[in-house]
Amino acid sequence: MPAPETTPPQSSLPAAAARSTAHFLAEAAARARDIQAVIGHVTSHVGAPSGAPTPAAPPAASVPAPAPRSAEAPAAVTPAVAAPVPDLGRVLGGPRGLGTAGLRLTPRVQVPTDPAPPEPPAEGTPIPGLYHHPVAEPDPVRVEEVSRRIKSWALDEVSLYPEEWEEQFDGFSVGRYMVGCHPDAPTVDHLMIATRLMVAENAVDDCYCEDHGGSPDGLGERLLLAHTALDPVYTTEEYQAPWAKSLGSDAPRRAYRSAMGYFDQAASPSQSDRYRHDMARLHLGYLAEAAWAQMEHVPEVWEYLAMRQFNNFRPCPTITDTVGGYELPADLHAQPAMQKVIALAGNATTIVNDLYSYTKELDAPGTHLNLPVVIAAREDMSDRDAYLKAVEVHNELMHAFESNAAALAADCPIPTVHRFLRGVAAWVDGNHHWHQTNTYRYSLPDFW
Numbered sequence: 001m002p003a004p005e006t007t008p009p010q011s012s013l014p015a016a017a018a019r020s021t022a023h024f025l026a027e028a029a030a031r032a033r034d035i036q037a038v039i040g041h042v043t044s045h046v047g048a049p050s051g052a053p054t055p056a057a058p059p060a061a062s063v064p065a066p067a068p069r070s071a072e073a074p075a076a077v078t079p080a081v082a083a084p085v086p087d088l089g090r091v092l093g094g095p096r097g098l099g100t101a102g103l104r105l106t107p108r109v110q111v112p113t114d115p116a117p118p119e120p121p122a123e124g125t126p127i128p129g130l131y132h133h134p135v136a137e138p139d140p141v142r143v144e145e146v147s148r149r150i151k152s153w154a155l156d157e158v159s160l161y162p163e164e165w166e167e168q169f170d171g172f173s174v175g176r177y178m179v180g181c182h183p184d185a186p187t188v189d190h191l192m193i194a195t196r197l198m199v200a201e202n203a204v205d206d207c208y209c210e211d212h213g214g215s216p217d218g219l220g221e222r223l224l225l226a227h228t229a230l231d232p233v234y235t236t237e238e239y240q241a242p243w244a245k246s247l248g249s250d251a252p253r254r255a256y257r258s259a260m261g262y263f264d265q266a267a268s269p270s271q272s273d274r275y276r277h278d279m280a281r282l283h284l285g286y287l288a289e290a291a292w293a294q295m296e297h298v299p300e301v302w303e304y305l306a307m308r309q310f311n312n313f314r315p316c317p318t319i320t321d322t323v324g325g326y327e328l329p330a331d332l333h334a335q336p337a338m339q340k341v342i343a344l345a346g347n348a349t350t351i352v353n354d355l356y357s358y359t360k361e362l363d364a365p366g367t368h369l370n371l372p373v374v375i376a377a378r379e380d381m382s383d384r385d386a387y388l389k390a391v392e393v394h395n396e397l398m399h400a401f402e403s404n405a406a407a408l409a410a411d412c413p414i415p416t417v418h419r420f421l422r423g424v425a426a427w428v429d430g431n432h433h434w435h436q437t438n439t440y441r442y443s444l445p446d447f448w
Ligand SMILES: CC(C)=CCC/C(C)=C(\C)COP(=O)(O)OP(=O)(O)O
Pocket: 198, 201, 202, 205, 282, 311, 312, 313, 314, 315, 316, 350, 353, 354, 357
């Protein structure tokens, strides 16, 4: 099916409102003053000795079901507190005190005010011993609307898949995934920004690298050309046209081009640049994985973990501010302490995938690398012991994410930083929930 040449419609998102240069500069100057005030704190904390105590991780909390919202009801988004936050439980749980209930962004620690009917148990079993925070089932009203809109985008705007892949598209449940990962998105339009990108990222992974005709052969070329749908080519007139035409020539490129077009309209230039950088990281990771597949080489465990830090979910939690309708300023995003928190969160979420997709990948043709497989091969362990060790690696990454996020929050008393950290933590929890409950796609090994 030929790709319709579509241009994303003008967005009505607040963040997409035309940013006049003057307005942007005034905003940036005001922000710069705040940022400079805290950068010193962040830097001095990062320089502390590695044995310095870090705040304790919060206890996992049981979560009552939130009342379903209407599809377009805006979430409370105003950050409220500017005081230093001493522990992660406070940061992730949001502001407390009289009148602040509506400002909490993740439904982690809530005391129900009236008895709600008990929620049916979530489908799927969490991996025994896996450190995670259970979350409530994503708002079904939003899920339904996002699912409807994403299918129409996939079919009508980018001709993403042939009819026979429909069941797999539906089974992926991307609407439920994204609604669960972005509980503070103000509207369904905001959720769609994340959902289109998630679908496009998976189209590239499936069609270029894996299940749907992917292969390590020629992957570098395919990825580079697809990357230009995110990061445009500027060349001479003669060669500009064939490049522009190439972006419509296969489903992954059509999906990247369209999803990025929508993202650009909602994001600031530096948020778009952040995303492009994270996608370049992702593509670098795909290439290392492909090189090992071509060489039939199993890397050492640390080498695998390094590759998986790039072939990683990172581009998804790092758009939490765009999806939330606000911006974490570039200077704060670039701080080493923030980069470390983001990397740890991305690594924990990605090892969650290795663990939940273990049986699916064992059943796939050839050797599919994931953390348990690499540990078993390189550390001479049984499949079971290697899997259990991989669970421990995940748990250590999660604790490191949480303690580093808590330390950063305490050192950086800026509401936007706290909100961003809460957004990343919500993504981590939503990602776990989706993996646990996506029994169409994943099943656990029989190790317990
Ligand atoms: C959504 C996104 C940025 C994905 C990039 C990397 C990726 C595909 C994963 C982290 C998922 O890993 P994997 O390819 O192993 O996925 P499945 O196990 O097939 O679900």
